[in-house]
Amino acid sequence: xxxxxxxxxxxxxxxxxxxxxxxxxxxxxxxxxxxxxxxxxxxxxxxxxxxxxxxxxxxxxxxxxxxxxxxxxxxxxxxxxxxxxxxxxxxxxxxxxxxxxxxxxxxxxxxxxxxxxxxxxxxxxxxxxxxxxxxxxxxxxxxxxxxxxxxxxxxxxxxxxxxxxxxxxxxxxxxxxxxxxxxxxxxxxxxxxxxxxxxxxxxxxxxxxxxxxxxxxxxxxxxxxxxxxxxxxxxxxxxxxxxxxxxxxxxxxxxxxxxxxx
Amino acid sequence: xxxxxxxxxxxxxxxxxxxxxxxxxxxxxxxxxxxxxxxxxxxxxxxxxxxxxxxxxxxxxxxxxxxxxxxxxxxxxxxxxxxxxxxxxxxxxxxxxxxxxxxxxxxxxxxxxxxxxxxxxxxxxxxxxxxxxxxxxxxxxxxxxxxxxxxxxxxxxxxxxxxxxxxxxxxxxxxxxxxxxxxxxxxxxxxxxxxxxxxxxxxxxxxxxxxxxxxxxxxxxxxxxxxxxxxxxxxxxxxxxxxxxxxxxxxxxxxxxxxxxxxxxxxxxxxxxxxxxxxxxxxxxxxxxxxxxxxxxxxxxxxxxxxxxxxxxxxxxxxxxxxxxxxxxxxxxxxxxxxxxxxxxxxxxxxxxxxxxxxxxxxxxxxxxxxxxxxxxxxxxxxxxxxxxxxxxx
Ligand SMILES: Nc1ncnc2c1ncn2[C@@H]1O[C@H](COP(=O)(O)OP(=O)(O)OP(=O)(O)O)[C@@H](O)[C@H]1O
Ligand SMILES: [Mg+2]
Numbered sequence: 127x128x129x130x131x132x133x134x135x136x137x138x139x140x141x142x143x144x145x146x147x148x149x150x151x152x153x154x155x156x157x158x159x160x161x162x163x164x165x166x167x168x169x170x171x172x173x174x175x176x177x178x179x180x181x182x183x184x185x186x187x188x189x190x191x192x193x194x195x196x197x198x199x200x201x202x203x204x205x206x207x208x209x210x211x212x213x214x215x216x217x218x219x220x221x222x223x224x225x226x227x228x229x230x231x232x233x234x235x236x237x238x239x240x241x242x243x244x245x246x247x248x249x250x251x252x253x254x255x256x257x258x259x260x261x262x263x264x265x266x267x268x269x270x271x272x273x274x275x276x277x278x279x280x281x282x283x284x285x286x287x288x289x290x291x292x293x294x295x296x297x298x299x300x301x302x303x304x305x306x307x308x309x310x311x312x313x314x315x316x317x318x319x320x321x322x323x324x325x326x327x328x329x330x331x332x333x334x335x336x337x338x339x340x341x342x343x344x345x346x347x348x349x350x351x352x353x354x355x356x357x358x359x360x361x362x363x364x365x366x367x368x369x370x371x372x373x374x375x376x377x378x379x380x381x382x383x384x385x386x387x388x
Numbered sequence: 389x390x391x392x393x394x395x396x397x398x399x400x401x402x403x404x405x406x407x408x409x410x411x412x413x414x415x416x417x418x419x420x421x422x423x424x425x426x427x428x429x430x431x432x433x434x435x436x437x438x439x440x441x442x443x444x445x446x447x448x449x450x451x452x453x454x455x456x457x458x459x460x461x462x463x464x465x466x467x468x469x470x471x472x473x474x475x476x477x478x479x480x481x482x483x484x485x486x487x488x489x490x491x492x493x494x495x496x497x498x499x500x501x502x503x504x505x506x507x508x509x510x511x512x513x514x515x516x517x518x519x520x521x522x523x524x525x526x527x528x529x530x531x532x533x534x535x536x537x538x539x540x541x542x543x544x545x546x547x548x549x550x551x552x553x554x555x556x557x558x559x560x561x562x563x564x565x566x567x568x569x570x571x572x573x574x575x576x577x578x579x580x581x582x583x584x585x586x587x588x589x590x591x592x593x594x595x596x597x598x599x600x601x602x603x604x605x606x607x608x609x610x611x612x613x614x615x616x617x618x619x620x621x622x623x624x625x626x627x628x629x630x631x632x633x634x635x636x637x638x639x640x641x642x643x644x645x646x647x648x649x650x651x652x653x654x655x656x657x658x659x660x661x662x663x664x665x666x667x668x669x670x671x672x673x674x675x676x677x678x679x680x681x682x683x684x685x686x687x688x689x690x691x692x693x694x695x696x697x698x699x700x701x702x703x704x705x706x707x708x709x710x711x712x713x714x715x716x717x718x719x720x721x722x723x724x725x726x727x728x729x730x731x732x733x734x735x736x737x738x739x740x741x742x743x744x745x746x747x748x749x750x751x752x753x754x755x756x757x758x759x760x761x762x763x764x765x766x767x768x769x770x771x772x773x774x775x776x777x778x779x780x781x782x
Contacts, residue, residue, distance in 0.1 A: 212739035228752025
């Protein structure tokens with residue numbers, strides 16, 4: 127529907143995190159371009175840095191960018207605050223959505239929508255849209271009066287993330303393991319939500335996942351294998367099938383043999 | 389096993405020799421029941437700050453309130469629904485009214501030095517649809533207040549006390565509630581930043597009565613409120629809710645003591661506070677005593693503090709003393725945490741700017757308690773006041 131064309135460009139991104147054992151480099155040169163309407167799947171083993179990539183693009187203060195650039199339509203994303211990035215059109219569906227006790231979902235969503243659009247939504251339209259999107263995602267309407275993610279089941283949290291994607295209509299959406307913890311029905315419902323949002327907004331999608339399961343519902347245009355803080359290989363959806371069959375072993379380079387002396 | 393031997397004296401301290409072997413955590417050295425209560429000023433020396441009940445309080449700044457001196461009453465604006473009356477009673481009538489005795493130096497001085505003892509009467513079986521509203525305003529001088537609220541059997545009422553202006557104010561307030569009555573008392577402290585306020589609020593819950601005491605403390609230099617609940621018969625229910633917000637230099641102290649002696653009574657205490665700014669200090673002490681006779685007691689107390697900036701300090705001390713095994717439930721929770729940056733990140737990642745995000749989180753923190761106050765004018769006012777507090781530092 128949307129014909130606007132947006133581009134997210136990640137160039138040679140290096141990111142570190144401060145740990146108790148000192149500074150640790152996690153992203154070691156990530157380069158990736160995502161255009162509107164494209165779906166890029168990022169697949170990789172535990173601890174390879176997938177969430178770090180997602181958080182770094184969103185601007186989480188825990189991660190320090192030590193090199194490289196991220197731009198959205200040429201604008202320097204790394205120079206923006208977290209909320210500016212969201213208002214510029216970036217969206218991150220989190221692997222572990224945060225509970226914000228006492229802030230109702232309806233209040234939260236209206237506040238976010240107002241912030242992103244720069245004006246409050248027309249009340250009647252908004253209520254209608256919210257109701258429709260919640261019902262599409264098979265969410266209990268009573269959820270809107272609960273605290274944000276407060277006591278939500280894993281599945282409810284993930285639906286709530288995708289609900290936000292549908293309502294906030296980002297230009298680029300990063301979905302970090304949105305499939306984890308979902309049963310088959312929920313996976314289908316959530317995937318349909320993502321596809322609907324893509325359809326109506328033409329968003330580019332960066333889909334982070336461990337498993338190929340979700341790729342049966344959300345067709346990727348590109349698959350990137352993420353190992354040890356960088357992209358080890360890229361291809362089309364056929365690469366996902368190979369990963370399913372072979373696993374990540376072939377990409378994990380053996381550590382240099384260490385000599386031990388008695 | 390525990391033994392309670394009560395020696396009743398007329399005008400001297402009540403000595404209760406209690407001793408408990410309960411293995412429950414947080415049992416103080418001395419039973420809470422052993423604290424002095426008395427009508428005689430001489431029974432309460434001027435606090436040094438080393439006493440158990442004064443150890444958190446900046447007593448040096450409170451000398452005026454410990455002195456035996458007369459003051460000027462606070463100005464009082466009242467709005468009384470039909471049937472509600474205000475009058476005054478003698479000391480003798482007060483001592484026979486069922487109101488508990490003063491329990492510290494400030495309260496005994498308030499009782500001794502107040503110009504008169506005001507009595508607010510809500511007659512039996514009166515059901516008020518509008519709150520009783522009292523606005524008390526200080527003019528920057530020493531004041532003593534002594535008030536008894538008498539609620540007749542099966543009456544239903546909400547009483548809102550608001551404190552404003554500047555004052556050095558000590559207060560003794562007794563709420564004596566008849567059988568089956570349903571009462572909410574709200575006390576709002578919105579003093580100027582220089583005000584000092586030491587209060588003792590006693591609530592006596594009648595048989596099968598339901599009483600709620602709600603404390604909202606936002607202003608004042610030092611506010612220390614001791615709220616004590618006891619039960620005149622079985623089946624009573626007491627709920628104490630509190631919300632406080634301390635800024636730089638403010639000391640806000642809330643002490644609660646629920647004394648379960650009658651069987652089959654309930655109590656629920658929930659206080660939440662936020663702190664911001666250098667040397668903002670809050671103290672919450674929740675004492676619950678379940679005496680041997682208080683079978684079937686069900687009690688819970690909770691205190692949570694949200695520290696918004698460095699340099700603020702929250703003390704939180706729950707004490708649970710249990711002298712009978714025959715209880716329905718007893719629990720407590722206390723936690724003090726810093727502002728959660730993950731929550732901030734989550735909200736900001738949805739386009740919400742940092743100030744708005746902070747405001748949402750703090751409002752959310754208080755929402756569960758504020759939403760249960762049940763007096764809409766207070767709920768709205770409080771949320772607005774919290775927003776203003778946050779804007780002050782933004
Ligand atoms: N805040 C942090 N402090 C310390 N180490 C961190 C932090 N965040 C990430 N790491 C480390 O960085 C590496 C990459 O973590 P990341 O969460 O990005 O991996 P992932 O690919 O998303 O893994 P998963 O598949 O388990 O979600 C891991 O070794 C992790 O322990
Ligand atoms: Mg991850």
